[in-house]
Amino acid sequence: AGIEWLLSFLNWTSHIHERPYRNRPLSEEQKEKNTERSKTRSHVEHVFGAWVMQLGGKLLRSIGLGRAEVNLGLKNLTYNFMRFIFWETREPVLN
Template sequence: KDLDARWVKKNGINHYGYKNNICIDVEHGFIRRYAVTPANIHDSQMLPMLLDPENTDDYVWADSAYAGECFENLLNLGGFESCIHEKGSRNHPLSDAAKECNRIKSAIRACVEHVFGCMTMSMGGKMTRKIGLERNKAWWGLKNLTFNFLRYLLRADRGLALA
């Protein structure tokens, strides 16, 4: 029995295990930082661990789970500029302008989803059968590194220069 893994319900479906949270380079698509957590830990709690102070791009692109004043303050403290999606609420839906702004941000933010799509379609999926958080961290670390190698080879085959 895995004592570190946890259950979480997302969109009415129960999931058990771990999550791989990543920070990628928008320009080249490489995974810069990652954090592996039990499934019940909310993605937004990993933001401080994923921010890369060595990143030359000052923008942070994220979905509305990271919306809020505390995240804005954290980003300002770190010298980052927020491009986080705006979030509506029950009695205050998003305006058309906010929806359009989110749509524009989604074009860049989708790069992260492509990483997980690649892992699912060509790297054996996202499921792990490792027991324990430390083993899962090592497994995800190797999988993230493999993704970066494949990404590098793909860019080199296309003749794209890497800065």
């Protein structure tokens, strides 16, 4: 794959998932690597999913880098407040 070669040429670690093909299922090592990659990926994708579903998407309609940074900063702040409220209003788990 071209992108895998480019990443190795730049001495970067690839975080691209392996996929099975017909009559060639994934090995156990490939499955473990995909599981490890999914842990990181899921944390990041949940943030972008919340942006798209609740905060108006990832598209910015502002002129200038400064305004774009402020816009993204406010979106991040809003997301963090929403997560804070979520964790604060949960019922405590009794053991």
